[in-house]
Amino acid sequence: MASITDSIRAVNSDNYALLKLGAFAYLFYLLFEMTTAPAPETANATANTIKINYFQIGLLTFFYSGFCSIIMNNRISQSVVTLPPFDPLKFLTVCAKCTVVALPYLVVGIPIIIYAQSFFHFEGVVQLIAISIIELIIVAIIITAIICFSRDFKIQDSYNFKRLMSGFPDVLVYTFVAIVLLALFNAFVAVPILWLAYSFFDVGPVFRYAAVFLTTMNLAYLADYCGQLSFDIEDREEL
Numbered sequence: 001m002a003s004i005t006d007s008i009r010a011v012n013s014d015n016y017a018l019l020k021l022g023a024f025a026y027l028f029y030l031l032f033e034m035t036t037a038p039a040p041e042t043a044n045a046t047a048n049t050i051k052i053n054y055f056q057i058g059l060l061t062f063f064y065s066g067f068c069s070i071i072m073n074n075r076i077s078q079s080v081v082t083l084p085p086f087d088p089l090k091f092l093t094v095c096a097k098c099t100v101v102a103l104p105y106l107v108v109g110i111p112i113i114i115y116a117q118s119f120f121h122f123e124g125v126v127q128l129i130a131i132s133i134i135e136l137i138i139v140a141i142i143i144t145a146i147i148c149f150s151r152d153f154k155i156q157d158s159y160n161f162k163r164l165m166s167g168f169p170d171v172l173v174y175t176f177v178a179i180v181l182l183a184l185f186n187a188f189v190a191v192p193i194l195w196l197a198y199s200f201f202d203v204g205p206v207f208r209y210a211a212v213f214l215t216t217m218n219l220a221y222l223a224d225y226c227g228q229l230s231f232d233i234e235d236r237e238e239l
Contacts, residue, residue, distance in 0.1 A: 002228035066095030068223035075227025109138035140172035167233030
């Protein structure tokens, strides 16, 4: 059974874990800064107001997908190392492969979400819940595909639909549980750090780097957890 506590322990006990997380977070922070344009000045705007764009989201998703996939592979292969090595060629190759893995599911999934929004004629909380469930199912399928891919970094493994269909219900439920547990964990870790950064530096570079660092750290925890789920997927497939 996957354990988020084991994932936190595995990431934090990796060799030079804080230094590695800090270095990766700094690279992602630089990407964030270079692709962020200041929002137009308004009467209520401040100098630190920023506007996040879709290109920025896509670029960060591209790099974070490879970051998480390598961590999953390290867990699946029972490597003594948890966090990715500083190997640009391997890192970019895995990022590109993750994009190839996810794109077909996004091409199919996004129209389904759009159709669902036009199909449901009721409004309010009920519609929000119904659409959110569909979105979560599609996200769970994509995560399951990346988990399957991360075992050997073979793209064809992500299209093993028998394994995918047998594994995604566990991924849907257990990943949601892990996110809730991480939210509780961050209430005692991330919130105080961000509050201190905001108190002393406002929404400036220090605050933004702290936010990126905490995001990187939490995604590392979640990726290791998903690597543990790979064994549950394999066991379920054999039933």
